Amino acid sequence: MLDADDKTALHTPEDGVAEPVPFRDEEGFINPDFVALVADTIQESDTARLQHLLEDFHESDLGDLLEALDPDFRPRLIELLGSAFDFTALTEVDEAIREEILEGLNPSTLAEGVRELDSDDAVTILESLGEEDKAEVLDQLPPMERIALQRSLDYPEESAGRRMQTELIAVPPFWTVGQTIDFMRDTADLPETFYEIFVIDPAGHLLGAVALDRLLRSKRPVTIQEIMDDEPDRVEATQNQEEVARLFERYNLVSAAVVDEANRLVGVMMVDDIVDVLEEEADADIKQLGGVKSDEELSDTVLYIQRSRFPWLFANMCTAFLSAGVIRFFEGSLERMVALAILMPIVASMGGNAGTQTMTVAVRALATRELGRTNAWRIIRREAAVGILNGLVFAVILGAVAALWFQSSQIGIVIGLALITVLIFAALGGILVPLTLNRLGVDPAVSSGPFVTSITDIVGFFAFLGIATLWFSL
Amino acid sequence: MLDADDKTALHTPEDGVAEPVPFRDEEGFINPDFVALVADTIQESDTARLQHLLEDFHESDLGDLLEALDPDFRPRLIELLGSAFDFTALTEVDEAIREEILEGLNPSTLAEGVRELDSDDAVTILESLGEEDKAEVLDQLPPMERIALQRSLDYPEESAGRRMQTELIAVPPFWTVGQTIDFMRDTADLPETFYEIFVIDPAGHLLGAVALDRLLRSKRPVTIQEIMDDEPDRVEATQNQEEVARLFERYNLVSAAVVDEANRLVGVMMVDDIVDVLEEEADADIKQLGGVKSDEELSDTVLYIQRSRFPWLFANMCTAFLSAGVIRFFEGSLERMVALAILMPIVASMGGNAGTQTMTVAVRALATRELGRTNAWRIIRREAAVGILNGLVFAVILGAVAALWFQSSQIGIVIGLALITVLIFAALGGILVPLTLNRLGVDPAVSSGPFVTSITDIVGFFAFLGIATLWFSL
Known part of the structure; x- marks a missing residue:
């Protein structure tokens, strides 16, 4: 017998029977061999074997299995399992996959499945249906359940009313x-x-x-x-x-x-x-900080993703042109001293990374409410101090390396001064930008990145090329 | 009467009594005025008023209040509250703050407080004590409790044994x-x-x-x-x-x-x-992706943070020198055509951002086990396709803008070709680097960033300057 629980490390080995193909490996990753075995069984329409394979499967594992299967096999798995299929599994898959699967099912199967669910799970399924299908499924439910679900669906999206369970004592x-x-x-x-x-x-x-x-x-x-x-x-x-x-x-x-x-x-x-x-929220913060829309899912299509990542790259392109404008302002200096062109990306990249460090801490602390008016001022001073310290340390290191590389102590001094400047601006930008956006009611996770990088790029190029131009009187 | 619950939106207004200074605002941020009020009360050693102010305070709020207070006031608050102080609050504060507070308390107060706690909370407190203090506190506990706590402490750090509660039926x-x-x-x-x-x-x-x-x-x-x-x-x-x-x-x-x-x-x-x-883990992923060590806390000192952020910036400096080496290889071309120096950071920055987008998605999906052997190949192909598409789109936009800016369609063509190249490499690097690190048993959240940015920088500069050198036969 295959027991889903044995594959999850939740159970001791003695409970299980020798099982050549586990669903998950020790680290919790899904085993492709098991997925292939299920796919074969679906191909052969071997209902008995499929039911046997998925006996006692937890709905979360069933959901993950559905995601891992070829899209064509997903509705077929549900058909083959029939009443043995627990619709809760559909609440565990990505929204795009859920919508696709639901489209392939007929409303009476759907109503039958939804009826077995807790109200919160039923709402999740109904949310993924078009208006017409939703009405059709609701129509087939007993009046009490229909009214309860309808009431949940009347609450705004992402509200407690949508996520709550109406079964209670x-x-x-x-x-x-x-x-x-x-x-x-x-x-x-x-x-x-x-x-x-x-x-x-x-x-x-x-x-x-x-x-x-x-x-x-x-x-x-x-x-x-x-x-x-x-x-x-x-x-x-x-x-x-x-x-x-x-x-x-x-x-x-x-x-x-x-x-x-x-x-x-x-x-x-x-x-x-x-x-x-909480996981969704952390996911959203992580993705947004990386310049990805919070609703992007692994199952999304190439075109959807390309379109969804475009705005961030476009914003970055605009700010990059701004920095290029700063560089062009010093065109003459660059022509006279090509070493500046070689070194300037180092200054900008150090600033960008230091700014991102501070910004990451600030954005997360704002999300978890650890950073607020009581400690904002202390954190601003602290970040500025860290910026000055790291600025001094890296000014020495980078200055020395640059001086050796270009056999010019003056280049070393110039890049060192530029670095101190940019690391202080990076620290201040990294903390002030998220705080300001938050004060203005804008989600700092979404928009801090481009602002901070623009600041560090522009300050980086301007400081380095500007100081060099003055120093060498180029 | 001040009731902590009224300030949390968990309760309806009619339960509460008019309260001029709430502990939290509507968004959940701590109110500095309340903190100041508590600080004044501590200053005046007004025990009765303090106990009244903090009556029914939830331990989490008490922990947050401790964090918000001036370090000197923290042990004094605990002393003034006496047996009314719930030591559970200490499990809710940052580790650095907890250690500092515990140092200021004498072992018998500590043993008294620890005794009241659930075993998992007691372990958290004991973990923050030095070996000597830990032994002293354990000595003062009843034998049964001491043995249970000792057994928990014998399990490895961050194991279930450390986090479990031993009180059960x-x-x-x-x-x-x-x-x-x-x-x-x-x-x-x-x-x-x-x-x-x-x-x-x-x-x-x-x-x-x-x-x-x-x-x-x-x-x-x-x-x-x-x-x-x-x-x-x-x-x-x-x-x-x-x-x-x-x-x-x-x-x-x-x-x-x-x-x-x-x-x-x-x-x-x-x-x-x-x-x-789960929150700690999400926190760790977010920080690591932003180049910050996972254990950095808002309460850490300037020197600690400066040292902890140094390695990431140092790694970035090294890779920045690598890219500078690539630029220097094309020194001659740059001298002949300063437009290249102006435009090259745009190409690198587009690559860096696109690479970070893909990497962010991949790192998070690996952590949540959504990305594994079953779908790795599909995601690699998908990211490559997104890279090619965005490469083509931005090649046209950026090429057009650059051509107009420098009045040269040839510059437009060169930057367009470079951009397609770098966005494809960014996509592949963004997905292959985390997958490879994960396969090698290295946490992809910690180390993917520098690798991906090095790839996009080096490819970006090399592609743009290389194509330009060939195209213009510089």
Whole structure:
């Protein structure tokens, strides 16, 4: 038997049976041999073998497997597995792949699959459908589920309302622990997992919450009112998911009530969704700092990527022309002393790298709220001091090497002076640009890069060529 | 009354009382006025007011407040609060700050504080102490706690064993649900929060786990054996925390058993610690891609940061000299045609940016295991195609602008050809360098940058100046 869990290092070897082709290697990378085996099985339409191969497969692994398969094989895998296919797997794949797969499925299969899902997963699937398909799938759902999903979809994109789960347990405050436990034992249709139960008044207003361990530890005659936390963690349905994720991270939350503007309980946010949000956010910061749009995915097409990376390169081209303009201003000096042309990119590149270092730290610290008004001034002074120090150190090193290379101590002095200048500007630009953009309400991760590099390039070329022109009276 | 929760947007306004100085603004940034108020209160040694100000303060907020305070005030805040100070707050501050604060406290206060903590938090504090202080604090703890902490500290740094909580509930499989619930009701010293109970044999081997909601839903006479998951999520104590975090993320876990090499239950990993690990890891990737060491913290001193950023700048200087060597090779051409010197930084900078785009995507996808042997070849081809396309597009734009600027269509053609060349190399370098480093077991986040920029700089200068030299027969 193939057991997905054995391949994940989550389980000890003795649980498993000898398995020649594991799905993942020890480092967690997907094994191409396993993917090829699945592809062969799909090719042969061998349903029994496929079901056997993917028995007990976790939905995340199933999602990763779908991504690794040839696009043509993806809908076929779902067809072959039939009701054994868990639609949750579709929430684990890239959006572009999800849309493509969903297009290949017929609405009744889709409605059947969506029906089995938790509301948050169902919303993720519905979000990827066109308006027409969405309406068709919703139409085929039982009224209660349709209304709940429709309500989630009415909240803004990337809000808590979209990510929340609407399956939850809410009881009145006068119930006893015993009543509550009996209710849970007798109700078949409970949420799949939950860590707290909520307490509401008849109008649905949130009064409190009781953690499951608290419930278990209390005696049966105790009322819920007595043990509930009457200031439970709560977020508003319209709140942005990033903001909610920061709260979960800061206060180590596992779940939180989601309420509407009138404090009525509408759903619950779970930490596993928050982990995904935090990862998405970190992904976005990393990509944006590297000049890539935050929504770029590995599955995107060449044309999409080319178009999405174009604006950054275009912005860079414009600033590069600006620096070229600075260089042209010193055309005469360059003609008289070609050594300047050879050395000037070194100055600019040192400035660019030092500026990027400071900017990276600043952008990330702003995102995690570690950098704010309380410490901005201290960090600005610190970065300036680091810039001066590194400027002095590299002025000596670079000056010496340049002096030796061109057999001219004067060249060494000029490049050293230019370097101190550019490293100070790099430090200040690296911290002030993100702070200013943040103050203006612009995401510093997206736009700091081009500004900082323009500053360091222009200052670098201007300082080096300018100082040289004065020094040598070129 | 000041209630920390009111300041976090987790609570609705009606819960709160008018409060002129909130701790955080709406965006989550710390309010300098509140920090100043606390500083004044410390200055006046007004214990009552301080305790009132920080009443119900969440430990995370307390940690952030400590970071925001002047270093001299930090130990004084802890002294003034006395037993009202929750040592968990110290696990929320930067390591450098934690070490500094701990140095200022005497071992008995420290032992008293550590004793109140969950084991994972206690380990974090102990890790920040010198060997001598650590032994002294451990000596003052009750034997059971000392042994548990000592065992955690014996695991390698950044392993699951260091991060795990040793407080857990484990029961034998033959107990009934009723017995288990009664046991929990009668035991005073239960873990603060837990989401599952574990099932072990008399030798402590892990047999299974029961989620709390499962326990609540089952009738009292049912045995644990019947409802337990006999393949519970488990990690090995020696496993690296990043690996464990990826598993939590991939399989949406909330807690997992930690076992030793003999499958004996030694602790439990909780999702809130995992959230921190994932954030640390994302932080590390972001910093490393920006040329900053992963352990740099906002609280580090100028000298520490200067030294820690030096190696990256030094590496960049060396590669910059390499590119300068390439330029010098074409010294003659530059002397005859100064336009080349003006335009060459544009070509190099376009290459550097395009290479960084591809590299950023590749490094992050490797870290999250999205990029592996199954799709490497497809991504390489895709990046090359994007490089060719953007190369062609920018060859036309840049060529046209350069031709107009220097009134020479030939310059336009030369820069266009150079640009196509460099953007193809940038794409290939951006993807092949991280893949190769990863294959060699080197962290691609740390070292890809300098390699990729060297490639794009050298290819950029060589292509542009080389093509120009041939074209104009300089």
